[in-house]
Amino acid sequence: MTDNEHDRSAGPGPLGTGDEDVTGEAAPATRRVRLVAVRRRPGWPPAHYEAGDLDLTPGEWVVVPTDHGPEVGVVAGRPLEVELPAGAPLARVERLASTREIDLYYQNLEAEKEAREVCRERVRALGLAMKLVQVERYFDGSKVVFAYSAEGRVDFRQLVRDLVRALHTRVEMRQIGIRHEAKAVGGVGHCGRVLCCAGFLGTFDPVSIRMAKAQNLPLNPGKISGRCGRLLCCLNYEYETYRDLRKGMPKMGRRCLTPAGEGKVIRQDVLQQTLKVLLPDGSQVEYTLDELRRFQNGEPPPPPPSPE
Incomplete structure (x- = not known):
């Protein structure tokens, strides 16, 4: 075992809890960050990144990290200061995009349209029971991902061979659910x-x-x-x-004591915290949950509001 491995496996020492800094003070539970929304493709939902010290405005082009490498996107709103848990993972905007990177972004959009048409044509030709939903070409052009939906398993081996031959890049077929x-x-x-x-x-x-x-x-x-x-x-x-609001409220159909006698709960308004009770004589009376609690605990009703 190396020294680094030993340090990681040992955990916090006998005097530490793992949540303290070198001064012995507890680490803060939250941190304030400048959060900015970035849209990587037209029509896609924006993803949120830490803006850092960048002074970003809507419409600016930026480079952001992804799980497959850097990508270019458009700022979709002004950065907002928010408070997040200290350990919350959050990627950071790397920098502003260059003119060349913006041109490459638009070239990728055109390449995605071409790849979509090629894939649709081959799906029809091969008679595959699948629906092409989305196409994404990595910014560096190293791979094209085809997202599709299908009711069952699809044998797309020939389709992949045809796409690799036509697009001259790696191809990934990714089946997605209806959501x-x-x-x-x-x-x-x-x-x-x-x-x-x-x-x-x-x-x-x-x-x-x-x-x-x-x-x-x-x-x-x-x-x-x-x-x-x-x-x-x-x-x-x-x-x-x-x-949370339902806690302590009598359930529908339950009997409860009211100032007008015992009755059955026939309606709940959870947000208003009120109950409608059916009395033995057939009349219906509405009470707040606080009124019923006061009555059942033998407390006097609250004083009426003073006239203005």
Whole structure:
């Protein structure tokens, strides 16, 4: 074992916790960074990078790192100062792009269009049951990635050979799911805005029907499904808030004590924190959760607001 390997495996010493600097003070939990959105292709959702000390304005061309090397993109908005967890991974804008790099960017766009047409023609000729969704040519021209969707497995070995012969570069075929297809194609959602996946989402978090139920949404597939046919990604956004607000609220159908007698909960308004209760005489009364808690704990009701 080398000295470096020994240091890494040893972990923090007996006097340290791993979260301290050399002075013994606890490391800060967050850090402030200048965040900037950069769009690498027209129509693609922007990715966010640390701007550093660069004074960037919308429309400027920059070079950013990717998992396959540097790429050129366009700044999509002014940098914003945000606070992030100290250990959050965040790539940094490398520098402004040169005129030559911008010209190469446009050449790559034209090469991608050509590659798309060649691939579509060969897919038709070979009779493959697949749908070409997106084409990306690496900035250095070392590879072209074809993203496609298909219901099952596709034998594209002959297609790859034909593409390599026509494009004179490496080729990768990447099968994507229906959500990623919607992200690549784009569109407008039920809300009238650009699809979240095409606008800003970088990853897809799990979504379940439980989230729709927690928000009292109608369980109509046409209303809670997106363009991809799957459950709306936005069901995730407020789910935690609804779940927290529901804590302590009597469930639908449960009986509870009210100032007007015992009744059954027939409606909840989670955001307003109110309940509608059906009384034995058939009347319906609405109470706030705070009113019911005060009554059940034997506390007096809050004083009425003073007249203005």
